[in-house]
Amino acid sequence: SGLKTNIATIQGAQSWGLLVLVIITACFGKIVGTVSVSLLCKLPFSEALALGFLMNTKGLVELIVLNIGKDRKVLNDETFAIMVLMAVFTTFITTPLVMAVYKPAKRQGKGDYKHKTIERKESNSQLRILACFHSYRNIPTMINLIEASRGTEKKEGLCVYALHLMELSERPSAMLMVHKARKNGLPFWNKVKQSDGDQIVVAFETFRQLSRVVVRPMTAISSISSLHEDICESAERKRAAMIILPFHKHQRVDGTFETTRTDYQLVNKRVLEQAPCSVGILVDRGLGGTTHISASNVDSIITVLFFGGHDDREALAYGTRMAEHPGICLTVVRFVPGPEVSGEIVTADINTSDDRVLMELKNKASNENSISYEERVVRNSRETIEAIREFSRCNLFVVGQMPENHVTTTAKLNAAKTECLELGAIGSLLTSPEFSTSASVLVVQQYRTTKKSPPPSLSSTKVAEIPEGDVESP
Structure with a gap:
């Protein structure tokens, strides 16, 4: 096309005016049409405008059509040159215009919402969780954890966004797809062959129909380097109070842990640093077995190890909510430093917030048989380790990632598997080979308003989500 283009054929004010008119007409039609449809789909104006600029680019197909027109004498040299220059100009201005209009950093400040933690004053408000998983291996335990988290009927309920994390392989851009399922549980776009992704959708759709939990399956496809951005932005868009991530290791038949992929550990660490809400890392030892347990058959013991601090209070809040399930018994163990404190134990000043939540828990324990409270x-x-071993027969440990008023050790607890620093001292102990237990572990980090999150990059392209009738996405 470039060799066939003779710009010298564009002569006179009329020809150059025609070039300007063609450019304006081409841009107006594409941009205005795209923006109008995007606004009707309730996209923000800045995203709608950026999408219009992206749609305004011209590519190989247009140049092929122009060459065919020139070869068949439909277009003369002047018209051909005008059309080629229009294609070059509209494509050239796309990048600076999109960068000027679409600024995710500004959206970061606008994404503020009320409930970013499970610990809250309005205990009856709806709990939103972004549950992430890499493969089928994570699904049974994740679904059983969701079942345990659904609370009671008097509350507004639980809304779960199940995010399937997939690494970008061939396509040059990342995308976020929301799966709409037909009434029979199969995705609406696949009526013949059921793919692996469809089976995941069917699993969560079946669980949604059997429980009172609103579940919306999604898929995030991006490179490993930007996968944490998709997770954090999805949590912010859905106003999630907690992100639950699978541990980067899976349990083998002999009970030891084997690394699935080291890249997943880096993703988890980045999410912990940049998350807009609380984060939980789930170490799966087969919570509830390999299948979904119905609500009437749930019979689990959950243990919260309380040392003190923000993260431990968040773990306690989550455990208290799970105790509302009729098939779950909660045991809260508070560790108190003895009168003779050795040099290896770290202590801190008594936190009034810890005393307040523990007092509320004691009142609940006195009125409800499903909650028990102990002090060691x-x-x-x-x-400390011996006391924790006494509760190793439970089904799930819920612990804080970074206890503040803690009684831990600088020798043994912190030395347990130092390559998993994202689990903290207690989480590392519970997942170490030296600690024998069949209980899964949920390590919780509470969101704090003082934490600064770096703005997301432009490496991950977001696609507008398909609206779904049964879930309203704010």
Whole structure:
């Protein structure tokens, strides 16, 4: 096309005016049409405008059509040159215009919402969770955890966004797809062959129909380097109070853990640093077995190890909510430093917030048989580990990632599997080979308003989500 283009054929004010008119007409039709449809689909204006600029680009197909027209004498040299220059100009201005209009950093400040933690004053408000998973291996335990988290009928309920994390392989851009399922549980776009992704949708759709939980399956496809951005932005868009991530290791038949992919550990660490809400890392040891347990058959014991601090209070809030399930018993163990504190134990000032939540828990424990509260006085790391071992027969441990008023050790607890720093000292102990238990572990980090999150990059392209009737996305 370039060799056939003779710009010298564009002469006179009329020809150059015709070039300007063609450019304006081409841009107006594409941009205005795209923006109008995008606004009707309730996209923000800045995103609608950016999408219009992207649609305004011209590519190979147009140049092929122009060459065919020139070869068949439909277009003369002047008209051909005008059309080629229009294609070059509209494509050239796309990048600076999109960068000027679409600024995710500004949207970061606008994405503020009320409930970013499970610990809250309005305990009856709806709980929104973004549950992430990599493969089928994570689904049974994730669904059983969701079942345990659904609360009671008097509350507004639980809304779960199940995000399937997939690595970008061939396509040059990342995308976020929301799966709409037909009434029979199969995705609406696939009526003949059922793919692997469809089976995941069917699993969550079946669970949604059997429970009172609103579940919306989604898929995030991007490179590993930007996968954490998709997770954090999805949580912000859905106003999630907690992100649940699968641990980067899976349990083998002999009970030891084997690394699935080291890249997943980096994703988890980045989410912990940049998340707009609380985060939980789920270490799967087969919570509830390999299948979904119905609500009437749930019979689980959950243990919360409480040392003190923000993260432990968030873990306690989550455990208290799960205790509302009729098939779950909650045991809360508070560790108190003994009168003779050795040099390896770290202590902090008594936190009034810890005392307040523990007082509320004691009142609930006195009125409800499903909640039990214990205090253990420990003087060193050995006594702490022995006390924790007494509860190893439970089904799930819920612990804080970074206890503040904690009684832990600088020798043994922190030395347990230092390559998994994202689990914290207690989480690392519970997942170490030296600690024998069949219980899964949920390590919780509470969102704090003082935490600064870096603005997301432009490496991950977002696609407008398909509106769904049964779920309203704010």
